[in-house]
Amino acid sequence: MNQKRIYSGLILSIMIVLTLTSCIQQKPVTIGFVASLTGSTSELGVNGRNGLMMAVEEINTTGGINGKLVEVVVKDDQNDPDTGLAVDRELYEDGISFIIGHMTSSMAKLSLPFVNENKLLMISPTMSSYELANQDDHFITVVSSNDIEADFIAESILKNGGKNIAVIYESQNRSYTETIKAFIASELSVNGGGIIYEEAFQSGDNPAYLEISNRVINAKPDSIVILAASFDGAMFCQQFYKSGNQVPIYLPLWAMNNDLILQGGDSVEGVYIPSLLDRESQKPEYLAFEKAYLDKYSAEPTFAATYSYESAMILFDTLKKANSYDPDIIKKAIIDKGLFQGLQGGITIDEWGDASRSLYLYSIKNGEFKKVE
Amino acid sequence: MKRIKKLRDFILINNMLSIAIPLILVGLIVTPLIYNYLIKDMHEKNTIIAATIANRMTDFMDESFQFLYQLSGLLETGILKDDPAVMTGLNAMLEGSDSVEGFEVLDANGIVKVNAPQNTNILGVNRSSQPFFSETKSTGKPFVSSSFISQQTGQPTVTIAIPHGEGVLVAYLNLEEISMLSFNLIKTFGDEVTVAITDDNGVFISHQDINKVYQREIEANFQSIHQKSETGDKNPTFTYEGKTAMVSHVNVDNANWQVFVYQSYDSILVALRSFLGMMLLFTCLLVLFSRIIARLVFKDINHSFGELNQQTKEIAAGDYHPINTDNRFDEFNRLTENFNGMVASVKERDEALKNLAYYDAQTGLPNAAYLLENLNQLIVDSHGKIAVICFDIHNFKRINDTFGPSFGDKILEMMGGRLLALKCSHGFVARINGSNFIRVLTDLEKPEDALTEIEKLRAVFNQAMTFNENNVYLRFHVGIALYPDDAREVEELLQYANTAADMAKQRGRSQYAFFENTMKQNLLRNMMLENSLRSALDNNEFFLHYQPQIEVENKKIRGFEALIRWDHPQLGLVSPLDFIHIAESTGQIVPIGAWVLETACRQIVKINHKMGTDIMISVNVSPVQLSHEHFPQMVEETLKRCGLEPNLLELEITENLFIHSFEEAIKIFNRLKTIGIRMSLDDFGTGYSSLAYLKNLPIDTLKIDQAFTRDLLIKKSNEHLMESIIMMAHTLHMDVIVEGVEELEQLDCLKTYHCDHVQGYYFSRPIGESHLEGLLNELKKG
Structure with missing residues (x-):
């Protein structure tokens, strides 16, 4: 018997155990999430994050991506393009190649060149600027371009007999709001109408809601369009409510949040708003998602939550099937596939990475969103 | 069993394992207990913290x-x-x-x-x-x-x-104020725990990471924690950013808020790690300590082992000394005591074996093996001359036959006793075999010194041996060979001493003889004869001479005695005295004797037939021949083959025959007599002539030895002796043939004593077969 042999045997067995245990745990897949999560425009981002977390939870409970769990690094772009670029860089420097976000189109101007340059893959649930469409880039969106939304709003206005409208629009998310404004204007002008008054404001800087509202009323439009997030939208509606305004108010998809009703109270009764969600959808997938979301967050899922969930699911599904973590390959795989099963129906993604989705018109009745038939 | 290389390693390893294994087992049992205790303790502590913060929130x-x-x-x-x-x-x-x-x-x-x-x-x-x-x-x-x-x-x-x-x-x-409040509170509980407060939906309203509050992040496991707390799980654990943490939570009474206190399991593992570290250190120290103690203990044991090892090695090398039993370990002492016992018995057995191997049980004297070994050693160590004195009891066999073997044994035993009592210095006495003894005498200055020693031995032999009222006086003959004069080798020395003793025996009783070179030549000649004897019969090297036996009364030929002659190709004519004893010792005498008998018988048949006579033929028979079991049958068949009447054949035997066994001799004689042949006793008067033989043996003819004839006319007493013998023979109805008659006076003298027949040169020396007819014719003419 040799003492040395006993000691070396012990050391060897310890090493074997350590090696085995380290092998069992596979390295997780880390993705990034970027959105505005704080301040008055944070409702979209917070809902988006919540929806994404549902997707992550779901994929992880079903075994992850080919055995690898998914981790999310969440970053707040504060609805500020510079901050947006900074957080994108942070994610990139952390070795993250896949980003769900951003949520607002204003981020695109600085963020997209960075994403393209570093060959990351960004999938946005809600970024819908017309300027971004029809470009071969490292950007995929699951929401239809905002010219479609603008047309939809304009049609609703016309349908309700309006044509000379006033527009209040948020200036930070200009690439979105101004696009919509422009398309509405052109649509109305075709029908002999137009924007008779417009005024921009900047969210989060204690905007002069009351004064702006008063000036809009003074312009006597037959319809008012507030291109703002839910919080700001509600605040403007409150001002119009205070003044006893009866002019129909139109809000964009951006404001399509529960917060709108909460913050707006009676003041948002009767406002029109397009929705990317059919809230009455009876699709089992949607109902299941809706219930799980409600259980978790004690609130109805918004379109931001739903679309974030769908974006993540498209990414996870493709990663799983392609069994690759190369953004180029994944992007190509998504575009090649083209058609994905969303919660309420198919999601078609074209060769430029742009999607086309259905829009529904909603109005608020008795503190609830009601589909306008 | 597997061979373990070293006892030391075995003891050290076992000692180490006997400490390490129980401690590891204790560690294995205690660690989960401590782990559970730490978890319970942590949960209780954290619940208290949560409750404290909840109370503060309520306030x-x-x-x-x-x-x-x-x-x-x-x-x-x-x-x-x-x-x-x-x-x-x-x-x-x-x-x-x-x-x-x-x-x-x-x-x-x-x-x-x-x-x-x-x-x-x-x-x-x-x-x-x-x-x-x-x-x-x-x-x-x-x-x-x-x-x-x-x-x-x-x-x-x-x-x-x-x-x-x-x-x-x-x-x-x-909300910042709420966060601050909880942070300040939590600080007093150390930095291992973190705290968070959520609203009724799980959205953070206070968290160390204030961003979680501003970003309205939801407590990731909010629902699960509630479910677990409803099912009564005491130690709910959840994973946060890859780390497992225990979560304790308490409701704030006057709000639907929840206070969460988190503590990572890492902190338990840290506590446990320090415990395990202590345990490991403790184990290592104990193992080290045990090693040192075991080494010290083993040093003592090793010393004892070394001692024992050394001593047993010496014993194994043949140094049978007892081992020192003065050891501090009782077991070792017992072991050495037992070992000493074993050594003693081995020693005893060795002595016994040595005795068996080197000493003669009968006499108590050293034996042949001892002699060979020691003589060799003496030769190697020798500075002077060494005498090898061989002495043999004369006619010991006869003593045995006469008084029985137990008497012989007793004689040997007494001899041994006496020789031992001599306390021989300068060498030793050994018994080689039978009655043959060797005295080795060292440090001789001159050969004559051996004679002094022989005188001493003679004194021992001359005393009467008494046993069962039988008195026997022993005689012995002595041969002396000297180292280095005669030979340098043990074998040669013994052989020469024996040869010298034989020579002494031939010279007479109680004589001694120094080995001489002629003896060596004799030995060589005998050896040569022995070798050529084997082929002599086949090569027709033997031939017969015949000496007539004459009737004293009428000078007629009674018969012839056939006498063998050997014409050796190198040595020429060899006397029967020189080769018969060799033929006897090798057994060659049996075929040679048969040849002689057949040749002689044919010859006499031929003569009788030719001359019309009834002449007898006498043939000498050796005791060796006679003791051969088919001898009588052979004689009978030879007679038939040759066509000789049995009464014309006379077999001559010597007294030596009776030395071996008288009873056996009588049986053979009687058997031969039934054939019808005659028997004669040759050389009467030279051996142990006993009247008992003559009386009881069916002997027809007594041949008186020529020694008597030679002395016949010298002394008157010899004449009387001759007359008495002839008378005695006649009384026993035996014919008498006197040998060695060479002169007329002798013949005349014998005639007066009524001697029946004579044989000798006076009438004829032994002649070849070609002269037989001539002699017969001559004697007829008279």
């Missing part, structure tokens, strides 16, 4: 509500009469409170009537959808809201509300 809420009640009181009592007065009051209250960052007074429709700090955007807005209005109004009870974005600050907030008249009073709470 905080109470304090905050207190503002609203105070405001309500002020409004009701009408102290604050109009809106500006209310406004002023609210601002004053805001300044006095860290926890509230805004107030709103809502009317029955939820319209903001007054707000502080003042904000025209908010004044007049509708709060009807806000739960803090609708719930408070519908329940009429104080209300705490979930987290939402404040219109005052654009940041997350939580409100508290109480009903006031038809309307509602609302206070916006400062």
Whole structure:
């Protein structure tokens, strides 16, 4: 018997155990999430994050991506393009190649060149600027371009007999709001109408809601369009409510949040708003998602939550099937596939990475969103 | 069993394992217990922390509500009469409170009537959808809201509300203040725990990472924690950012808030690791300690082993000494005692074996093996001459035959005793075999010194041996060979001493002889004869001579005695005296004897036939031949083959025959007699002539030895002796033949004594067969 042999045997067995245990745990897949999560425009981002977390939870409970769990690094772009670029860089420097976000189109101007340059893959649930469409880039969106939304709003206005409208629009998310404004204007002008008054404001800087509202009323439009997030939208509606305004108010998809009703109270009764969600959808997938979301967050899922969930699911599904973590390959795989099963129906993604989705018109009745038939 | 290389390693390893294994087992048993204890302890501690913070939150809420009640009181009592007065009051209250960052007074429709700090955007807005209005109004009870974005600050907030008249009073709470409160509290509990507070939906309203509050992040395991707490799970564990943590949570009484206290399992593992580290260190120290002790202990044992090892090695090498039993370990002492016992018995057995191997049991003297070994050694060590003295008891066999073998044994035993009593110095006495002894005498200055020793031995032999009233006097003959004069080798020395002894025996009784070179030549000649004897018969080297036996009365030929001759190709004619004893010793005598008998018989038949006579033929027979079991049968067959009448054949035997066995001799004689042949006793008077033989043997003819004939005419007494013998023979009805008659006087003298026949040169020397006829014719003529 040799003492040395006993000691070396012990050391060897310890090493074997350590090696085995380290092998069992596979390295997780880390993705990034970027959105505005704080301040008055944070409702979209917070809902988006919540929806994404549902997707992550779901994929992880079903075994992850080919055995690898998914981790999310969440970053707040504060609805500020510079901050947006900074957080994108942070994610990139952390070795993250896949980003769900951003949520607002204003981020695109600085963020997209960075994403393209570093060959990351960004999938946005809600970024819908017309300027971004029809470009071969490292950007995929699951929401239809905002010219479609603008047309939809304009049609609703016309349908309700309006044509000379006033527009209040948020200036930070200009690439979105101004696009919509422009398309509405052109649509109305075709029908002999137009924007008779417009005024921009900047969210989060204690905007002069009351004064702006008063000036809009003074312009006597037959319809008012507030291109703002839910919080700001509600605040403007409150001002119009205070003044006893009866002019129909139109809000964009951006404001399509529960917060709108909460913050707006009676003041948002009767406002029109397009929705990317059919809230009455009876699709089992949607109902299941809706219930799980409600259980978790004690609130109805918004379109931001739903679309974030769908974006993540498209990414996870493709990663799983392609069994690759190369953004180029994944992007190509998504575009090649083209058609994905969303919660309420198919999601078609074209060769430029742009999607086309259905829009529904909603109005608020008795503190609830009601589909306008 | 597997061979273990070293006892030391075996003891050290076993010692080490006997300490390490129990400690490891204890570690394995104790570690989970400690782990469970630490978890339980952690859970209890954290629950207390959570409860403490929850209590503080309750107080905080109470304090905050207190503002609203105070405001309500002020409004009701009408102290604050109009809106500006209310406004002023609210601002004053805001300044006095860290926890509230805004107030709103809502009317029955939820319209903001007054707000502080003042904000025209908010004044007049509708709060009807806000739960803090609708719930408070519908329940009429104080209300705490979930987290939402404040219109005052654009940041997350939580409100508290109480009903006031038809309307509602609302206070916006400062979440940063709540976070600060909980942080300050948690600091006192160390940095291992973190704390968070959520609203009823799980949205953080306080967290170390304030971003989670501002980003309205939801506690990731909010639902699961509740489910677990409902199922009574005492130690709910969850994973946060890849780390497992224990979560303790407590409700805040007057709000639907939850206080969560997190502690990572890492902290337990750290505590456990230090315990395990201590355990490992302790084990290592103990193992080290045990090693040192074991080494010290083993040093003693090893010393004992070494001692024992050394001593047994010496014993194994043949040094049979007892081992020292003075050891501090009783076991070793017992072992050495047993070993000593074993050594003693081995020694004893060795002695016995040595005795068996080197000593003769009969005489107690050293034996042949001893002689060979020691003589060789003496030769090697020798500085002077060595005498090898061989002495042999004369006719010992006869003594044995006469008095029985036990008597012979007793004689040997007594001899041994006497020789031992001599206490021979300068060498030793050994018994080689039978009655043959060897005295080895060293340090001789001259050969004659050996004679002194022989005299001493003779004195021993000359004393009478008495046993069972029988007295025997022994005689012995001695041969001496000298080293280095005669030979240098043990074998040769012994052989030469023997040869010398034989020579002495031939010379006479109780004589001695020094070995001489002639003896060596004799030996060589004998050896040569022995070798050529084997082929002599086949090569027809033997031939017969015949000597006539004459009737004294009428000078007629009675018969012939056939005498063998050997014509050796190198040595020429060899006397029967030289080769017969060799043929006897090798057994060659049997075929040679048969040849002689056959040749002689044919010859006499031929003569008788030719001459018309009835002449007898006498043939000498050796005792060796006679003792051969088929001898009588051979004689009978030869007679038939040759066609000789049995009564014409006379077999001559010597007295030596009776030395071996008298009874056996009688049997053979009787058997031969039945054939019808005659028997004669040759050389009478030279051996142990005993009247007993003559009386009891069926002997027809007595041949008196020529020694008597030679001395016949010298002394008168010899004549009388001859006469007496002839008379005695006649009395026993035997014919007498006197040999060696060479002179007429002798013949005349014998004639007067009525001797029957004579044989000798007077009539004829032995002649070849070619002369037989001539002799017969000559004697006929007379």
